[in-house]
Amino acid sequence: MKRAKTKIFHDFIAERGLKSTRQRDIILEAFLVSDRHLSIEELYLHLRAAHPTIGYVTVYRTLKLFAESGIAREFQFGDGQTRYEHVAEGEHHDHLVCVRCGAISEFSNAAMEAIQDEIAAAQGFIIQHHKMELYGLCSACQR
Amino acid sequence: MKRAKTKIFHDFIAERGLKSTRQRDIILEAFLVSDRHLSIEELYLHLRAAHPTIGYVTVYRTLKLFAESGIAREFQFGDGQTRYEHVAEGEHHDHLVCVRCGAISEFSNAAMEAIQDEIAAAQGFIIQHHKMELYGLCSACQR
DNA sequence: CTTTATAGTGAAATTCAATTTCAAAATGAG
DNA sequence: CTCATTTTGAAATTGAATTTCACTATAAAG
Numbered sequence: 001m002k003r004a005k006t007k008i009f010h011d012f013i014a015e016r017g018l019k020s021t022r023q024r025d026i027i028l029e030a031f032l033v034s035d036r037h038l039s040i041e042e043l044y045l046h047l048r049a050a051h052p053t054i055g056y057v058t059v060y061r062t063l064k065l066f067a068e069s070g071i072a073r074e075f076q077f078g079d080g081q082t083r084y085e086h087v088a089e090g091e092h093h094d095h096l097v098c099v100r101c102g103a104i105s106e107f108s109n110a111a112m113e114a115i116q117d118e119i120a121a122a123q124g125f126i127i128q129h130h131k132m133e134l135y136g137l138c139s140a141c142q143r
Numbered sequence: 144m145k146r147a148k149t150k151i152f153h154d155f156i157a158e159r160g161l162k163s164t165r166q167r168d169i170i171l172e173a174f175l176v177s178d179r180h181l182s183i184e185e186l187y188l189h190l191r192a193a194h195p196t197i198g199y200v201t202v203y204r205t206l207k208l209f210a211e212s213g214i215a216r217e218f219q220f221g222d223g224q225t226r227y228e229h230v231a232e233g234e235h236h237d238h239l240v241c242v243r244c245g246a247i248s249e250f251s252n253a254a255m256e257a258i259q260d261e262i263a264a265a266q267g268f269i270i271q272h273h274k275m276e277l278y279g280l281c282s283a284c285q286r
Numbered sequence: 287c288t289t290t291a292t293a294g295t296g297a298a299a300t301t302c303a304a305t306t307t308c309a310a311a312a313t314g315a316g
Numbered sequence: 317c318t319c320a321t322t323t324t325g326a327a328a329t330t331g332a333a334t335t336t337c338a339c340t341a342t343a344a345a346g
Binding site for chain 4: 017018019021023024053054055056057058061080
């Protein structure tokens with residue numbers, strides 16, 4: 001899985017005539033090993049411990065490249081930071097976001113997708129993608 | 144409807160010990176008559192034609208007040224601007240967003256809400272609110 | 287109808303993350 | 317190794333939201 005994404009990204013780099021650099025490899029490794037849903041800032045700070053020479057901008061640009069290559073996806077939850085999550089090929093899921101602790105968990109539901117298609121069809125709308133997030137309290141934060 | 148919201152807002156102003164001002168009335172009137180889903184910028188520019196002395200900041204603060212009073216709701220679609228939409232009491236709906244022309248239409252679906260509740264319950268999550276947007280091409284933009 | 291304490295206004299300044307710029311450094315094709 | 321091209325990282329810029337502050341308007345009390 002991790003290996004597969006590494007290959008996808010390296011292939012992407014090659015196809016586009018881009019260069020393989022030490023920084024990109026380090027950032028890729030850190031991203032793949034990380035929790036899902038990291039923001040640029042979070043990944044940058046995390047990396048800085050072991051690699052103080054890698055700049056915020058490089059992390060920013062590299063995450064963009066991950067998104068373009070298809071191994072990551074950009075997300076906006078309500079906190080003003082752009083987050084990047086891992087993408088498993090073919091898989092789609094939505095999110096549960098805890099408004100207290102910020103934890104993000106995932107779910108997917110075929111019935112829901114079916115209803116979305118019906119709704120869109122009824123209005124002659126062609127869906128390209130969607131966003132579905134449930135905000136509330138995770139079980140740990142209920143007290 | 145429009146009258147009802149005017150009253151709700153005026154009551155809110157009174158309860159909070161805030162003051163009724165010419166600017167607030169003008170902005171309220173313009174908001175209620177407007178298309179739904181206006182951004183601060185859009186409403187500000189629209190107002191400026193007839194009321195050049197009203198500042199951006201006042202529109203910004205007044206829209207926030209509308210949201211607090213319950214007659215409006217803040218929304219983030221993908222375009223970097225915060226938008227405000229009219230709220231009908233008790234009513235909830237979701238959005239279809241055209242990625243080409245930016246048109247926003249609405250729908251609501253009871254079955255979908257039921258599924259959301261099931262999903263949350265299964266994870267011991269308590270939903271406070273949700274966000275559901277379908278992005279794609281509206282019928283007018285398919286060609 | 288004043289007075290006066292309080293809230294509101296608007297311009298300018300600030301914040302905050304994202305994005306761009308640019309000179310120096312690294313990569314890799316030949 | 318050489319050189320054209322891409323990358324990098326710091327600094328600058330952008331764009332929207334938000335805060336500050338001096339001045340003005342509101343409305344409650346007298």
